Amino acid sequence: xxxxxxxxxxxxxxxxxxxxxxxxxxxxxxxxxxxxxxxxxxxxxxxxxxxxxxxxxxxxxxxxxxxxxxxxxxxxxxxxxxxxxxxxxxxxxxxxxxx
Amino acid sequence: xxxxxxxxxxxxxxxxxxxxxxxxxxxxxxxxxxxxxxxxxxxxxxxxxxxxxxxxxxxxxxxxxxxxxxxxxxxxxxxxxxxxxxxxxxxxxxxxxxxxxxxxxxxxxxxxxxxxxxxxxxxxxxxxxxxxxxxxxxxxxxxxxxxxxxxxxxxxxxxxxxxxxxxxxxxxxxxxxxxxxxxxxxxxxxxxxxxxxxxxxxxxxxxxxxxxxxxxxxxxxxxxxxxxxxxxxxxxxxxxxxxxxxxxxxxxxxxxxxxxxxxxxxxxxxxxxxxxxxxxxxxxxxxxxxxxxxxxxxxxxxxxxxxxxxxxxxxxxxxxxxxxxxxxxxxxxxxxxxxxxxxxxxxxxxxxxxxxxxxxxxxxxxxxxxxxxxxxxxxxxxxxxxxxxxxxxxxxxxxxxxxxxxxxxxxxxxxxxxxxxxxxxxxxxxxxxxxxxxxxxxxxxxxxxxxxxxxxxxxxxxxxxxxxxxxxxxxxxxxxxxxxxxxxxxxxxxxxxxxxxxxxxxxxxxxxxxxxxxxxxxxxxxxxxxxxxxxxxxxxxxxxxxxxxxxxxxxxxx
Numbered sequence: 001x002x003x004x005x006x007x008x009x010x011x012x013x014x015x016x017x018x019x020x021x022x023x024x025x026x027x028x029x030x031x032x033x034x035x036x037x038x039x040x041x042x043x044x045x046x047x048x049x050x051x052x053x054x055x056x057x058x059x060x061x062x063x064x065x066x067x068x069x070x071x072x073x074x075x076x077x078x079x080x081x082x083x084x085x086x087x088x089x090x091x092x093x094x095x096x097x098x099x
Numbered sequence: 100x101x102x103x104x105x106x107x108x109x110x111x112x113x114x115x116x117x118x119x120x121x122x123x124x125x126x127x128x129x130x131x132x133x134x135x136x137x138x139x140x141x142x143x144x145x146x147x148x149x150x151x152x153x154x155x156x157x158x159x160x161x162x163x164x165x166x167x168x169x170x171x172x173x174x175x176x177x178x179x180x181x182x183x184x185x186x187x188x189x190x191x192x193x194x195x196x197x198x199x200x201x202x203x204x205x206x207x208x209x210x211x212x213x214x215x216x217x218x219x220x221x222x223x224x225x226x227x228x229x230x231x232x233x234x235x236x237x238x239x240x241x242x243x244x245x246x247x248x249x250x251x252x253x254x255x256x257x258x259x260x261x262x263x264x265x266x267x268x269x270x271x272x273x274x275x276x277x278x279x280x281x282x283x284x285x286x287x288x289x290x291x292x293x294x295x296x297x298x299x300x301x302x303x304x305x306x307x308x309x310x311x312x313x314x315x316x317x318x319x320x321x322x323x324x325x326x327x328x329x330x331x332x333x334x335x336x337x338x339x340x341x342x343x344x345x346x347x348x349x350x351x352x353x354x355x356x357x358x359x360x361x362x363x364x365x366x367x368x369x370x371x372x373x374x375x376x377x378x379x380x381x382x383x384x385x386x387x388x389x390x391x392x393x394x395x396x397x398x399x400x401x402x403x404x405x406x407x408x409x410x411x412x413x414x415x416x417x418x419x420x421x422x423x424x425x426x427x428x429x430x431x432x433x434x435x436x437x438x439x440x441x442x443x444x445x446x447x448x449x450x451x452x453x454x455x456x457x458x459x460x461x462x463x464x465x466x467x468x469x470x471x472x473x474x475x476x477x478x479x480x481x482x483x484x485x486x487x488x489x490x491x492x493x494x495x496x497x498x499x500x501x502x503x504x505x506x507x508x509x510x511x512x513x514x515x516x517x518x519x520x521x522x523x524x525x526x527x528x529x530x531x532x533x534x535x536x537x538x539x540x541x542x543x544x545x546x547x548x549x550x551x552x553x554x555x556x557x558x559x560x561x562x563x564x565x566x567x568x569x570x571x572x573x574x575x576x577x578x579x580x581x582x583x584x585x586x587x588x589x590x591x592x593x594x595x596x597x598x599x600x601x602x603x604x605x606x607x608x609x610x611x612x613x614x615x616x617x618x619x620x621x622x623x624x625x626x627x628x629x630x631x632x633x634x635x636x637x638x639x640x641x642x643x644x645x646x647x648x649x650x651x652x653x654x655x656x657x
Binding site: 015018019022023024025026028029033034035036037038039040044045048049052053055056057059060061063065066083084085086087088089090091092093094095096 | 479522
């Protein structure tokens, strides 16, 4: 069964905790956007990050890389592991492989 | 997948490279930097005869109109003093940059001092004495490199970026540093979002998109305030200002040119490259910039730099332009849809290409899951590469990021699992592009630069028309890994048959400096440059030009 989607409050807590754990303090953000520096308000940042956590993150998490050509759909999850490995620089990797 | 095909594509490119190498000695500009005692004529080098062109009459009448290849001919032949060329650009900067706001700093004294005419034993090739606009995220030793950010406001690098060093060693002159989107995110603004640089084709209309984030370089070259320039591209930042301002921009394959000494936005997607007046100039610039750099391991062990300059020289058989290599030009679904001026320009572009012997225009299909793997979600995988190198600043003061903050925080929120999935998807995508898309064609038109930015493939932007308001229309061609030469060959053939790339915008309102011909009249009055100090700072930002909010920047950020 799929987990219950997090509420706004839960996400706010998670976002604050995650960023605080790596040393980023959201409480330094202003209550309204700062016209001098252009810094967005705390609420607008939290809203944007909640949206990010509800869109980009779950979509990526749910994506299954395809397995090798001819993979039986019944074994798709197992053989997904045998699909493409990570490649930070795919064009460079391609050139190295083809030389 | 079809590895045999991918290998065939690669070997075809390599065979062309090796054939070129067998004709001459050195393809990379290493020999150029050594400072030859006498001019050589090495194919693919900055001394290649193909790097020089006879100037057009309008360029002889106003030297700010010269392309690199035209200016190189005049400088080599001692018909043009590079100091005069620098003065001419400084005159235009002094007259017009309050409107264009393209520059963060113009290095008047340094540029004039560096502008030496050739002398016996010291002639450096086609870039000798050519004034260049440098985006302000390239390190320049002793000159502030701000990236239009509060973070780097006082930063003076201790060394030049490798590519800047390569250009100056080849004779190029750093005329100044150009405005950009803060930290290379959007069109050029101040760190707090006030719009600065305008499109040179609509200088009194700040809402006309000038392209970003290499906006300042684009406007500087289009507005005839430099002969050529360099930018960086992570999500379209060379191709976008080139298309918006009638320039030919070349984003090379990842690793073709060093990123050492460039402020990072996304390590795996940042690409340095030229914004130039035509394909030939782009080839000259990239020839100087490209090649292995011990300081950037991404540049090592790659295919050698091909003869870009010859590739960018239209091949004539009799009086007819032919493509240098038989080339299938792929047209993606929807590229010519619609009835607007852009669709019309694209159709005319394809018609012109189809009429060139050697070119075959073919409809192609996109690989599976194209929209998903190149869309916003998978594009966001780049964001941790943005936040990680900036952690010392994120941990110190979030206000330093000004209007650009949000996407840096998004990067810090993306989990490592999702990041790994994204890196796996990049390999999946490039395999599909090479094996499926490039099975159907050799180069492909692009409706967005982002897919090939994600996987580091080369792109060339070029002008193909004007809209009803007189603002340029451009398009983008994409190619296989390290096949910049084929992109240049197609662009050169097209530009031999059309004149869009020769069109220049009208001057902004105000007192224009007197155009300087190749042979100026005696007693010529100096323009506003004569009143400039040794270093000219940016024009004051004007809030009336508009302001991007943090939310807009998060949406637009490349």
